[in-house]
Amino acid sequence: MPYQLLSSEEVLERGITLPPDIPSHIHLKVIAISRLASPYPPPNLHMVENETILNLWEEHMDKVPLSDARLKKKEIQLMDMNRLQYDVQEGENIIFVDDKTNETVLVVVQNLMNDPKIVAVMNGVCIDQLNKTSLLMRLDDAGRMASVGYTSGQHSTGQLLWGKSLKEKNNAEQAYKISCIFAHSWQNALNVLPQDVYDGVVKEYEVTKLGPPSGSISVNYERHIHNEKNLNKYCVSHTTARSHPPEFGGNFYNAAYGIRVPGRIDQLVAWAGSDYHGTSLANVDLVDPKPSFHQSGLAFLLSNRLVDSHKKTERKRKAGVLDNKDFFDPAEGPDSVAFNNKEEIRPKPRAVLPIRKPIKDRGADKVYSKQRIETFHLPADHPYKRWTKKQMIAELDTRNENGKPLIFNSSKKNVGMMYLLLKNDGDEVSVTYADPPRAESGSKSIAGTKDETEEGEYDAADDDWKEEEEDD
Known part of the structure; x- marks a missing residue:
């Protein structure tokens, strides 16, 4: 048998620690289950549970282009329910552990809040947040998902700040509401989650009392079978609304162990992000x-970029260029409490999946900022001429610590590092920019490629310094 229901004695023998403060209305059982030799459902496929949903989505996938033409559309496959090892039934609250390592692989808790009115209010706040959000995540997946809480910012200028994706300028009240429901959901989750699920958050991030600092909210969101590496090992989701039974799709799958978790209202699910998982496509009118059909909720996720963005933020703070304006202005404050007398905020009418137009061709002559050629004008003989990149980065870090602040990007070439050091020394240096050379009509040669750099100049497009020096 691929799984085994463990008794209390077997749980103790295996060294499995159960939550100490489980609510009286929740009866948890522990099941040891074997990992599949190969994941099912298979990775990189959209899954559907019947022919009706299959026909609906196949037609839609053929018509709708992806947001990025470089991406490839995922295929759709009909589920074979006989290949699953376990299907979580109505009323079951289960902690799944690996039968060999005894590590937690999946947690399912139904009726977490045990209060329909509170769940309705939480769902209303989630939907209201999505309606007011201008930036969405994972545009090629079905449904809508938006990040909330602290974000790592843009890849080019990462900074650890509260996400500002709402359309309104004064969004302190909405942020206060969304923070309240995330905190309330997390505090209830701590009563039913095994210690190893949230242990990393306690030891590494020290945010357990207040809840993880970032997450996401979604409505009718489905994604193909995939795995991911987050800052936290385990992802935790809480479904705040579900309108239809499992036959309509939108069910969660742990493909590494062949487990299906049908979508249900007020259901908590925790899983290891590194294990293959996904959500089946739903029987929903796409436009x-x-x-x-309606399914919505929230999830606790921590991006891998949060740590790097935190380091960049500290550098900017030391350099005195950090935009540290408080997101919540104490003088303003929220206009009202997070939970008012309304049991639910009615969502605005919005399509489940937008019909996207093909990507506009920008033309062959389009020049992007990263393609522009930098030419650094430096003294002919300077002290950093033979320094390695590692030496220069260490020197820049030391200057930051010693009160000579400057901002630098460690991905720059050696000449860029020299430019920063000399500029910080007070030497006369400059940099100019030029468009990349273009091929002449009817010729394979590149026009304007002759090196016209005068003595004492370094051209970033023709860097003299070898890459081996960077590894010294």
């Missing part, structure tokens, strides 16, 4: 602004 109806008021679809009858």
Whole structure:
């Protein structure tokens, strides 16, 4: 048998620690389950549970282009339910552990809040947040997902700040509401989650009392079978609304162990992000602004870029260029409490999956900022001429610590590092920019490629310094 229901004695023998403060209305059982030799459902496929949903989505996938033409559309496959090892039934609350390592692989807790009115309010706040959000995540997946809480910012200028994706300028009240429901959900989750699920958050991030600093909210969101590496080992989701039974799709799958978790309202699910997992496509009208199928909720996720963005933020703070304006202005404050007398905020009519237009061709002559050629004008003989990149980065870090602040990007070439050091020394240096050379009509040669750099100049497009020096 691929799984085994463990008794209390077997749980103790295996060294499995159960949550100490489990609510009286929740009865947890522990199941040891074997990892599949190969994941099922298979990775990189969209899964559907019946022919009706299959026909609906196949037609839609053929018509709708992806947001990025470089991406490839995922295929759709019909589920074979006989290949699953376990299907979580109504009323079951289970901690799944690996039968060999005894590590937690999946947690399913139904009726977490045990209060329909609170769940309705939480769902209303989630939907209201999505309606007011201008930036969405994972545009090629079905449904809508938006990040909330602290974000790592743009890749080019990362900075650890509270996400500002709302359309309104004064969004302190909305942020206060969304923070409240995340905190309330996390505090209830701590009562039912095994210690190893949230242990990394306690030891590494020290945010357990207040809840993880970032997460996401979604409505009718489905994604193909995939795995991911986050800052936290385990992802935790809480479903705040579900309108239809499992036959309509939108069910969660742990493909590494062949487990299906049908979507249910007020259901908590925790899983290891490194294990293959995904959500099946739902039987939903894809462009109806008021679809009858509705499933929404929140999830606790920590991006891998948060640590790097935190380091960049500290560098900017030391350099005195950090935009450290408080997101919550104490003088303003929220206009009202997070939970008012309304049991639910009605969502605005919005389509489940937008019809996207093909990507506009920018033309062959389009020049992007990263393609522009930098020419650094430096003294002919300077003290950093033979320094390695590692030496220069160490020197820049030392200057930051010693009160000579400057901002630098460690991905720059050697000549860029020299430019920063000399500029910080007070030497006369400069940099000019030029468009990349273009091929002449009817010729394979590149026009304007002759090196016209005068003595004492370094051209970033023709860097003299060898890459081996960077590894010294």
